[in-house]
Structure formats: structure tokens, C-alpha cells
Amino acid sequence: MPPESPELFLDGYSTESLKVMARRRGWRDATSAGKVALIAFLKERLFSRSANQGLIRSLPPRQQHLLAALKARGGKADLVTLLATASGDGAEVATDLRDLVELGLMLYPPRAEKGRKHRLGQCPRVWLDSTAADALAPASAAWGRPKLLADPPEEIHEAFPGLLLADMVLVLNSLAGTQVPPPTDDLRGGRPWREIATRLLVLEEEARDRDVLPPRLAFIYAILVELNLVRVSSGFLVAAPVAGDLFHGDPANLHKAAFSAWQKTQIWNEFQRIPELLPRPIPDEALGLHTPSAGKVSRARGKVLAVLKRFAPAHWYAFSSLERELKVDDPDFLIRRGDDGRHAGTTYRGFGQRGRDNTVLPLNLTEDWERVEGRFLARLLLESLHWLGVVRLGYHRPRDGDASRVDAFALTPAGAYLLGLASGYPDGRAERVPLLVQPDFSILCLAPAPDTGMLHDLCAFADHQGGDRVARFILSRESVQRGCHQGWSAESITRILTNAAGGTLPQNIAASIQEWEEAFRRFRIIQGVTLVEDPHGLMSASPQAAKLHSAAGGRLAPGLRRVRQGGKSTLSAALRKARIPVRHLDYAAGPARVLTFDEGDGITCSPRGDDWLTRSLLERIARPVEGEPGRWRLDPRRVRAAAADGVSADEMVRALGERSRGARPEIRLAITAWSRRAAGVSVARLSLFTCQDQELREMILAVPELAAEMEEQIADDTFVVRAGRMTALRRALKARGVRLRSDGSLRDRTAPSDLAPGPGAGADPLPFRWRRGTRGSASSAASSAQLRFLLLRAIQTRRKVRVEMRRDGETLYRSRQLAPLVLDGSVLTAACLESGGRWTFHLDQIRAVELLAGRFTT
């Protein structure tokens, strides 16, 4: 029998007793008026604001979190989301929900569906009771305060913010000059990243044996890109000019800029970096994927940071407390569980858990929040926030290779500053110590918080050599001259180093920097220059000569002027106006076909072939035929000299072919043979057999005795004869009625290669004087071999010589008349005809040798 007066019936019961009683009664089936009255009374009694507060505090934690989650979502939520926020399995959470509904703290169905009979599984949404919502506010505020860890973790990992800023400088300067396409958002590989990684190996020891970019450096690179400090110019990465200002500025601003860049960047994606998750194909993509986009990841970072602000700086918290906060506050901070029909189903769509053998297992939307959103949170802490110096990480036990585990965390002072929890940035300047500049040209940055501006300057003129907590640089000629390219001078480099080193700099360092700068200033190469040549004096003869000369630019040589940068169009217009014909010779466009080949080794150059490159090519390998302008003849000595200078036979043949319709085979063969001699092959052993008559050639080769004399075929019609067998071949051929004609160019095959005369000698009478390095003379390329040649001739013919020589340590050359006696290798023993003594010289000490007419006697 239901009590007539519920007040009387229930007066003696405590609130807790009533709650238990209400739960145990089947209220949903109650039909009697007494029970209805009882419910009304209970509601009034239990769910007043004050009573609710007490009731909520007495609820189990799981139910408290359910209520808080519903409150955080504006008092309304779909059941799937709510179930996902709760820990525990689905049945337990369903029981909790039912209890909360029965207690009147949570309502379903919504008002519009009142009167219908609902079960939990049929209700898409639940609502928070208004009185419960009011009561929940103070209670949830108390729950929302994360609890401190009782014991600090045993193992602590901390990344000093100064190192991040320093590495930003080093990464940027290491990347400058790298030829890579712009970065993609694929951080797990791809050619650009590998190329960058190659350049960065010195920065990260752990990357030494990997072929991917170390994650931390990729992270820094993403920040640099987001800050617009990296630009791509003509396929090369270059540092933006603003980088210098930023690095020389306040470190707090730089750190803040890096922190903001990380929040915004869509290049770096923490979700893609969760190793336990793998993409999982889905049959029907129309329902949408749960995989968060880069934009959603970026927004999720902001939500995590908002929750992180609730944690007191410098105190240790369990990682699970951050998980719980976020799960209660905004469980959909990363992945939205839609109630609009999209993302229907019970599993995450688009990715899953990595299983054995890389199989992908489905993850449940309601039960695997920790495995998806929780792991994302861990990845944020482990990588981005840790590298940024916002948090330090703690472990209660060794990590044992578990790269995804984090037990505890604490906000660093820099993190508190960046989150707005503290006003002052921890200044590392006070801890700085001077640079250590050592006499062996190494520079050590010992400071725990290096000055980013100074590092940026150092990178300009010194090579970074890695180092862990100590950045090590090496000064070299190349690095200093690289700095000179960027506008640094020896004076400014020395000043910076002296100031940073505390006022002292090793003397040899300053002197070397000065010397390297002087070497840098010595030469300058300018590409893309336009020169105007007036061989016929057309410009000078023009009435507008002054104007034309002004437009043509500065005079370089008679009839030759250098056109000012950007002045080509002005000059062309002036020449057009003066009606002076102009011929364009473009050295970048490639040569025209201006050469033809005559019989034998003759070359004819068209008058159009008056560009300097063609002229230079012809002068390098041929000599002009007297009385026949435009006609040249291949010169073996000049070819040898060109080969000795490093111009290969292929290059010479190709250059000739580019200016003609292809070089003739005889010319190719001749150049190849002569170049071989210059390359050190003894011509005495290189006897070539050439037979252009194919029929005769085949007949000769058909005779085994003759074929056995050929060592190697080097062209269709040419063979190298076995060493020392040329005479035998000649006799064998003669016996068969074939006369062998010797090629004139190979006639001097008995001359040892090291006595080969230099260029300019040619068929001329024996040269009598050679001098090193005098351009324009016949002996322009005189080398030790040529000096040896003259000295040996002098010894053999007992002729006096005049030498220009100097002893080691002397600066001026002296001229001496000598009677050369013995040349042993590079050492000459000679009698001095002026002082009477016997001297010994090294060939390197001799600059010039002149063969005199007089002879000497021993």
C-alpha cells in the first residue's frame, strides 16, 4: 500500500537512504497515484539546489564525470558522445546513465518527446536537469582542479628552450643553399626531407644511420617555414632577410613566435605521428572519415593549451589527469562524433590500431578514446610541447623503449610564460659564458643558452661541426670567404669574435682571417656580361659617336666596351637609331655551324665564326695557314698542350662537332692519339695502324700472322699495334706487297713523352729559351718537363745556359750563366760560370732556361 502521506512516510529517512530507495524501486512502471506522489516528493526533497549539491558529491566518480561532461557540452549531448567520454565498458556506463536519469539529475527524453516510453538504447539524447545543472557548477569546479602528484617522477626529461632557439638558427643556416623543392606535408619520408636530412646529419647524432629527417629537426623546420624564415629561390632554400632581425632580437619574442607558429602550422601533424595508428580503408567513404585534417589538429592544439592552463607551473601532474580533464571538458576536441548521420557506426573510420604483422584493427568510438585522443595528447606532450620547452616529462620507471609513454609532466617557467601564466621569461643571458676561440681555428659555444644572434653571425663565416650541449664551429678559408660573399669583412669578423671571446683572440686567427679575405678580394667572376666590339670603328665614325659611346659603357680595350648592367636595350636602340648594323654573338645559346673540314687535318672557319670561343678553340688545337685567312691546320703540339691543361680529347672533338656537321673520323682519331700522348702514354709504344680501304683492311686482318700484331681496335679503321711489333708488321705487309705509309704526325714516336716539347715549338727550329708562365710568348705553357728538355739538350751538347733562379726563401729571381753537368730527376748539378762554384738546384727553383750559343768543357 502506498502511503497516504509521503511526508510522514519519508520524514525519518536520510537523503542517502531516499536515494537508495528511489533507485531500487521500479519507478518507470509506477502507475499508482501514491507512487506518483512519492516521486514528486522525492524530487522536491532530493533535487533542490542544496540537496543536489550533496547528492552530486556523493555520486561515484564515473557518474560525476558523466554529469560534468554533459554540463561542459551545454547540458545536451547525444548518447554516443557521452558514452565515449566515460571510462568503463558500455554496460557500466549505461547503468550510470540510468541511475542519473532516475535520480532526476539527467533527463531523457527531450521535452518534445515527452510522454513516449523510452529506454536508454532508444534515446538519441540526454538532457541535464536544470536544478542539477545549477548544483553542478560549484561541484564541477572542485572536480576540475587537477590533483598534484604525490611523489615526483624518478626520471625527468627536459629540453632547454635555449637549445630550441639555437637549433632554429643552426637548422636555418644549414638548410640555406640546399637544392630541394618546397616541403610537402608528408613528414614520414619523401625525397625533399631525405635531402635535407643529409645536410643535417651533423646536427643530430641519432640520424646518422637513418635516411629520414630526424623528427625534431623536421619539427624545427616546420616552425621556420611557418615563420616565413625559409624561402625557396630558384630551387634553392634560402634564409629570409628578416631571420637576422628575429635572431638578434629578444629571445622571449623568438620563443613566443616559435610557439605561435607551432599552434598554426599545418606542415607538422601530431596525429600522423602516432606510431600505433595506421590508415584503415573503409568500404563507404561517403559517410566520412574520422581522420582529423591538419586544420583540425591545429585547432585541437589550442584546446589542449586551454586545458593545460589549469595546471600550476612547476608542479608534477599525472598524464592521466590531463587526459581526464580533456575527456570531461571536451572529448570531441580532436575528432567530432557527429549526430547528423555522418560518421555513423561504432568504430573510428579511416584508421585503426596497428596489430601484429601490420594488420589494422578497428577502434571503438566509445571505448577507445584513450587509444586515439589519449595517444594524440601523449604525442603532443612527448614531442611538440617537450621540444618547445613548454613541459618537462617525468617517468616513474624506465621507458624501456616505449616511445609513446609519458607518466607525468610539469609546466616549465618558459611554458608558464608562453601560456600566459607567468609574466617574466626566464632569461638565460645571465648564464652565458664567452666564446672559446682556439688557435686550432675551432670555436666553442659553451653557454647553456646560446645567443641566437651571435650563432646566426657565426654561421655566416664559420662551419658548424655539431656538438651536443656545446656548439662547435670551425673557421676555414672557405667559410670566411663565404662570409665575405655575404658582406662580412675581416675587420667585422675579427671584431665579433673578439667581443664574443671576451676581448682576446689568438693572433694566428686574426692574421689568417685577414689573409683569407685578401685572397677573396683578389678575383671576381662575372657571368652574363655584355661587351660591344667595334672592329671597324663604325661607332666612332658615326655623328652620334659620343652618345653611342656613352650608351656602350666603359672602355675595356681598344674598340671594346663593357655594357652597363641593364644598358643593353639602350645601346641597341642607339645603334638602331644611328643605322649601324649589329651582329649578336650569344655565348649562352651555343655556337653556330661555322667550321668545315678539308681533306686531312685542314679546318676552314667561316667569317661568321669570329666569336671568341670558336677563335679560342681553333687557337688551342690548330695553327693558321699562312696566306689563307680562315684556314687552319690541326697542330699536334697544341693539342697536347690543351690536353695537358685538362681539356680532354672528347671535349675538343665535341667543341669542333658543335661548330660543324660533326668532326671527321680522322680528326677525332688524331686528336685522341695526340691527347693520349699528352696524358703520359709513351708514344714509342703507341703505334697505330690505319687502313681506310675496307676491303684491304679485311684482307689484312684475315691473315692470322698480321691480325696477331694488332693489340686493340680503337676506331673502325684504326688499331693499336702491339708494342715493339711495328717493324715486324711493316715487314710482313711488305712481303705481301702492301707498303705501309707512316703518318707524319707520329713520326717522332721515339721521343720519350717526358721530353715532349711544349706548345709553340711545332715544326719550328728547336726552341732555345723557355720561361714559366709568360702568357703570349711561344713558351706560354712551359713546365718542368720543358725545362728538363732544354737542360738535357744542353748537357748532351755541352752548351752553356742562362737560368733565372732563386733559392728557397728568396723573393727575387737571379740570372746566372751555368754549365749544366748532371740532371738527376728534378735536381740539376751545374757549374756556375760567374762565381766558379758548383751548384745544385731543384727544378722548382728555376723559372727560365735559355740555351746559349757558347759551349763549355769539363
Next chain:
Amino acid sequence: MARIPPKPEPAVLLHENVTLMEMDRPGQMEELQALPAFRAALVKILDPCTVVLDGRRLPELMASLRKHGHNPRVLSEENGE
């Protein structure tokens, strides 16, 4: 024997995209001519301090110069640097 075509009419020659090397004093030419790579790249001597180089041989020349302790500035008039 090939026929030599007649000479073209007199004209002003505009040498475009030339690679120049400038030195700060005349004596350095002698020093550079000791390098085979320089001799190979040398096209024309304009004055004691200015020479025309073969642009295609510039990489070898730069390598040789660096090996001998020089690191000349390479500028480009086309790019306005």
C-alpha cells in the same frame, strides 16, 4: 678545298652572356696561368686585369681555384646580383 664564303658586311659585334674574370692587380694573371684549369678556361685576354673565360669550364676552374686557396666571388649581371 672548301670555298671560303665572302666576309659579312662590317658591323658592331655584341658579345652577349660573356663570362669575365677581373683581378685586382695585373701581376695575378701570371699566378693564375700556372693553373691548367685556368689555361683551359681562358678564352681571351682583354686587358692585364680582365679576361674572358669559357663559361662551360667554370666549375672545373672554381674547383681548381678553391684547391689553390682562392674563392672568387661569382656574380651574375643577369640576375642583378
